[in-house]
Amino acid sequence: MSSGLTFGTIKRVGAILLAIAIVLAAGIVIFQAPAIFGVEENPDASITFDDQRGDGESVTVDEVSLSDGGFVVVAGSDGETVAVSDYLEAGTHENVTVERGEDAQTELVGQLTATVHRDSDGDESYDYGDSDGEDDQPYLADGYPVSDTATVTGDTEDALDDSFRVESLSAPDSATTNETIEVSAEIANPSDLGSQQSVELRLDGAVLEQQALELGAGETGEVTFEINTTGLAAGNRTVGVYTEGDGELSEIELTFHTTPGIDIVEASDDAITADVATPREGFVAVRDANDTVVGTSDGFGPGEHGNVTVEFDENATVEDDDELTALVATGDPSAPENATPLEYEGERIETTFTLADVAGGNGAGNESETDGE
Template identity: 60%
Template structure:
């Protein structure tokens, strides 16, 4: 009898040990599932795109690293890409030549931006514009697409470059705030033997902010000054440049946000809250409940100061009058909440708390004060 008991005990202990091994193994597999199946929770990328000379039909990207594969897309500030690389596997690639479709798009000259896009779904085809941004999203870093800009000039010998006005110098401040007007001055020369008129454009990180027609006599050099309002431009290092048809000059400028990030609730309702905010990056205002869950967001906001921003509760959100809500500034896209990050100032989140009941009481108190003031005036 004693022998059977001991044997049974051993069997039970063995079964328990096997069960523990299975659970631990399952836990390891689950924990490593993203890595095992090639899925990146937070895909990362980097790119180096240097100034260069080319023939207008192709450009060379010096280096790109992609954690989950994808594409490099070349743009000139317009809505449509000028060229897209072949599908790239995950890892680091050097000296990638990207050719434009000869039947579509402009020549690959001027200031160009190379942006790294994911291949999602993983089908080897680039469809970001075709899917209205639903597929093949750009890789992001701090909420912004991973990209680099370069000035590409032509090496053609047909005189096309010599017929273009040239930019011989660029003067711009090295730093500025995001609510001021800066002066950017360029020296533009007509190298031809004929008086002619050409367009000169100012670009900020590849986007044309101002363009004007300039008429110069043969061999004439003239200073052209652009007055640029930096309001709404994200803080940080930005590339600024002045461009002619086939030439240009660039500088960098460090933009500092002009005020402390802040958020203030100015009104509440059964549908949400209204806030005034100063946000230093493209993002949104989110509403969190007492459990820290996002239960509502504003529309996307450009960097800057905004008054009377509506932050609506989600359709299925349930909010009690005495529940403490937290309005938080987020950097990112309100339609992609999981990828958004809370904005911090002096190592603390930029946020404020409110309850619907307290807000309603404040409104009633303000109304009472106004009525009392009116009664006093009538009595007088």
Template identity: 55%
Template sequence: MSSRLTFGTIKRAGAILIAIAIVIAAGIVVGQAPAIFGVEEEPQASITFEDQQGNGSAVTIREVTLSDGGYVVITDGGDEPLAVSEHLEAGTHENVTVEREDDATRELVGQLTATVHQDTSDEEGYAYAETNGEEDQPYLEDGFPVGATATVTSTDENARGDSFLVESVDAPAEATTNETIEVNARIRNPTEYQAEQPVEVRIDGVVYERQVLELEGGEARNVTLETETRGAPPGDRTIGVYTEDGGAVTRIDLTFHTEPSVAVADADNGSVTVSAAIPERGFVAVERNGTIAGTSNELAPGEHENVTVDLPDDVSISDEEELTATLYAGNPGNADAASPITFEGSPVRTTFTLAEVAGDESGSDTNASADAGNGNDSSGG
């Protein structure tokens, strides 16, 4: 009897161990092993908050994604929130309206920041202030709260004081990121006195053109602001004309003006120099055996010459060893989280050796718009 029990116990134990091994293997395959043992990935979020006009009582968040649900909190740079969204379930939400707190003394106008917060409290509702910041903390990315800043201009003329008013704005529906466009606006001086004030064109909140306009008291004038789009990020963007406290916005679809590319101009054991056409904020990485060996500084969207990538001092690279220069979207300070930039479905990269670069008298030895799958899409010059 005893031996049977012992044998049966051993069999059950063996079966349990086999089951655990199967679960672990399956978890590793599908990426769920950490969750099985209570180790979860860090919560993630993203938010798009754009310049807009409003009546001071509410703002609109164009898009927010929360891995674990939570709230969007609106502030003006201070510690006290001006508005908190309703609870948002995990997932992506578009055109979220965030209304001002009933007891808020400040209207939702001016430069505002929208921050994405988690929902970790057992109590109903946003509990960050009530728990002294212990619960419902912000989502983090690279150690910083996930948020976005936008300028909200008031639709109430009386609230704008002596500011020139933007009565209308008109901009092209489409443009490239390397041309001069005409942005037309009608500006009015609501006061009885002659005045000078700056008028700005902003794309996604960044100033691209600025003029000083002089208007007589009560005068309204149609103005044309020639605006260079160089350096603006591609995509569906807000474009607006702003005065001191007034503004009006519309949308523009910006297309990157050339094919993304990276070209190696010079290279040795210490550094690699490239030129790059990068369609979004990112960097150039030099890879060795599939691992990033060095990165450039962060690059704004556009074309860049003489971009330097420093290589490790303690690594010796032979003249015939194959290296790869690749365009990445993201922050070079957190290269592991960055993503290769693709064009027509393939990463934008080029392979080279120190010997090839040294032997090219043209000074621009390797150039690639995208890896076509053969490991090297390069041409001279």
């Protein structure tokens, strides 16, 4: 009798332990499963990347902490990777030097963003680009990559004595993304000989325009450039005027010229068409009530875009009364699971609709409004 009770107790305990194991396993799977965009996991990181002078070939990250080790990846304002650090072991590292990649076309000057990436495949080699974003993804904090932005100005200590000098720079403090702004600079020739030299206008380190300026010995002149801001991403932008051995920088706050939003204008069983206004480049993704992406558009740049088409995946089944959400995301349209929903003033640029509503002429979209998460 006692033996039977013991055996029954063991079975009940075993069942309870099995249930606990299943719940814990489910929790782990749910916690580690990819969200619709990006992956949220336990590993954490932090980074401090301060403004600095540089030679265009390397930058210094003041401090970076990585719970699982990884890399610091430095990108220009266009999002293109310019430099990747050596592998960093787990822990805190100070004064990390990151050198420009051999194939990088842009110097490490202007507004740069340093992002902390994991070594998810454990090979101590940065494979994010080669794996199309599958390996070595960024550390996340609140669902967003851990990163910091700094402005890096050129080092003029080794400038040639006969190089023209930038005496002053004049640019607006702010502008919208649908106007033309003027940037002017006073340029001086410090040498004893007259000369003609090139003066460059750069935006976030990328050359926009060059002008040839001729100055006599000791003479000062002015150059004026115009920047059409249409199609530029909103945010803090760095404008610079450079001569061969000198340069000056100015910050401009670009504000998106209208309220971002998505308006669904047409819909059928296999596609939707939308009008989109976005302050950054991206694409439209449509997901169903189960958070499954059922289709993506081609990529587009910042600005207003009409007739953006999203074709539904051939394996997706979308009914007329299914609730769908269209949102703007940044990343690769062919790999939406690695993309990030785009936010404006803390809210996602998205709208919820059904095919029946759109086909019935009721409209769908936020009419230049952003919806909360």
